[in-house]
Amino acid sequence: MDDDVRTAAEDERMLDSLTIGRRIRQLRTDRGLTLDDLGAALGRAASQVSVIENGKRELKLGELQKLARTLQVSVDELLSAEPPSKRAALEIALERAQRGPLYASLGLPPLPVRKSLSDDAIQTILALHDELQRLHRERAATPEEARRANTQLRRQMRQRNNYFADLEARAKELLSAVGHEGGPLSQRVASDLASHLGFSLHYVPDLPSSTRSVTDLKHGRIYLPVNQGAGSDPRSTLLQALASHVLGVSEPKDYADFLRQRVETNYLAAALMVPEHSAVEFLRAAKEKRELSVEDLRDAFAVSYETAAHRFTNLATEHLGIPVHFLKVHESGTLSKAYENDNVAFPTDALGAVEGQLVCRYWSARRVFDVDDRFSPYHQYTDKPSGTYWCTSRIQSTSRGDFSVSVGTPFAHVKWFRGRDTANRSASTCPDEGCCRRPPADLAARWEHNSLPSARLNSSLLAAMPVGIYPGVDSTEVFEFLEAHSPGQ
Template sequence: MSDLVTLGQRIRHFRTAAGLTLDQLGDRVGVAGSQLSLMENGRREPRVTLLTSIATELGVTLAELLDTTPPTPRAALEIELERAQRSPHYTGLGLPVVRAGRSMPDDVLESLVGLHRALLERERQAIATPEEARRANTAQRLHMRTLDNYLPDIEELAQQVVRESGHTSGALTHREVGLMAQKLGFELVYVNDLPHSARSVTDLDNGRIYLPPASIPGGHGLRSMALQAIAHRLLGHEVPTSYAEFLRQRLEINYFAAACLMPREQSVAFLSQAKADRNIAVEDFRDAFGVTHEAAALRFTNLATSHLDLTVHFLRVGNDGAVYKAYENDGLRLPVDVTGSTEGQLVCRKWSSRAAFARTNRTTEYYQYTDTPEGTFWESTQIGTSASDEFSITVGVPFADSKWFRGRDTANRHRSTCPDPSCCKRPDGDLAGRWRGKVWTSAKLHAHILSPLPSGTFPGVDDLELYRFLETHAADTEG
């Protein structure tokens, strides 16, 4: 839409310079002056043939007409005002649109644009408040549920990029990821001094994608981070103006990276064969493509419904029982707060995602049937370790679909009646009577859920640290 507004401004600029009215130019190119007015106001997209005629009558080239640069400083302000008033932040206020006509003084126009800039900056500063984060997370999770967690456009894009890299089977290599970056005009550079708040940094001016040191063990993380940086460019992302947009972009780049590391064609073939053998296992899927257990589990949710005819649920749960990530389209009732958010909520102690922490041997998946008010679910859980604590990764399906999975013969079975507090939250009478009034404690906050992201141009990233980093490494490219 902003391109149409710029085009309209350029048509108006050259028409005025030629001394023609709307009707006079319209007569020459065969359209009504009112139609030209819509084009100049960015509300109608002209055909290329009409643009060619307009350029000829105005004595300019088609390339000059299609240039995306505003023709004058005044036009740049008008375009910025138009764009600001079409943004969701402004339209959501229900206020009228102000037209920057020729009679509007320049200082008034500058004041209006400055006001919109200030409002946008305030919006960015409040971009990651806990309440907004929870609501945005909830909206995204519910939206992905309607899509069965499957994004066909990104699947096709990833398939194309992987094919062009020359990859055919097995785990995607660092070299192939490097070739993907090269096709976009970028070099992968591994550095030790990334800003502490950034996972990667893309220098658009010098064609570099900066990543952590290449010596990091495993390698999946580096491939994934590089692919995510590449995805921002391929998907045409711009600086997010809301936390919801930030989350959408994060979901899309993660999805793209997973779809490259575990390409749809090979992944569906692998999982379909496993289903035919009644031997689906996330750990096998993980090992076949050289990724983490969590990446494999999430990728499985992308493909399960659309390609395997299976409904599923996924949980990443901390060792304190709090949900970090969750998805379901199989009817499992996730724990939610009054806003509908599940992040930070405690799952039932009897669910597999918490029961697995009690195991002594954590090297293999833990299997369990769980009876709930919504039905019986079979679940597979793997324990993982982060820099700060342990977490569990769970994939589950309704009882009827357990027949397709390894571990269906498990004898582990628990009954959960949550959200009934008597299930696992309320102590029995004797225990409560023994300790009531005789203890004092202090709660540990779920900082990952409640802490807002630092404000900046990019949510969560320190601008000063980021720009200083780029300035330092730009000197390397000049040298």
């Protein structure tokens, strides 16, 4: 906070010195005085007057009064914050830019502000400087900016029921081009799709550690890892690379653009693995039997449970008329991903962001971790402030720990789902702290002043937006990799 205040104060002083200096120069030239003339009247050398006019020295009150008398103006007029002319305003802005840390970081020599430097030239330089500042601010997006962008994106997804008709149409067009008539997408068909788009596949052991895949657009190659991580789907990695190419993913303009690109790429990849027409037929038949199940969708299309759950949220409201919510929760209880269009109340911070918030310990997304049977899905009814919801949850293990993946719906729609006959029931009044965040009085009395826990923070939730042409990727490492694997090398 002190640094921010100090910087603001320094900027204000700089602005005052520059504005006063330009006003003194303007008044001097208006009165036909030279630097020597004004210096003689003040008892100063001409070089010292030049330093004052260039805003490089703050003036004392006595000096200001003497200057005002010499230039025949009031002290108040001399101290006016308004630049004396449009040209002076441009010169002040250019001087301020050159004295700032961004200009210093560029390693450029100082640019003298001479009369020969036109107004248009100064405006162009200032515009370039402002654009560089904007890019630096956005590349170093604060956690607050990132969370605001994520909150806005989630709101937009809710408005469209998490359904992207244009991406569904693109997936249908691509699958038709390789003769896929429906059902699960095999690895062979995924490879055919790569060939159709002009790419050959190359499995390598030395893929850059910051990447899942690397696409060589120059030679039409996609590099994939020889060994996939536990629980990962090789089709998913390939299809996400192809989706990025099809959607023309490029350097994001800001954090919101970065998040949008990720959502659209993942959506298109999932729409290829679980084609809309086949999936909707399957889900409608299950609804008619009142046997809707995320597990069945997973098994029918040979995808991960999380992919099936995501895909269910894409299609359930649009084609089945069922409002839903989705959660991915870490074993610590923190919320990793969430979506809803059924008015369930997720925990949020002051910005409306849900990422990193603690989920109520009475929700199925938390209760599932206490269940020994991890083979069967866990179903639960929960009475929440906005109504009663039914939810189905499963646990998936990753290198970052265990996560629960949950899909839920309001009580009025549970009649369509398998597992509706569960006896598991709970009640939650969160975000009321008395629900599960405030310890029982007897425990608090014993331990409130006799404990000192050390929190383990999820650093990714506090991180700035990854930097680079492709955020989060080491560009040098990728370019060296491509150079080493380029045909003919």
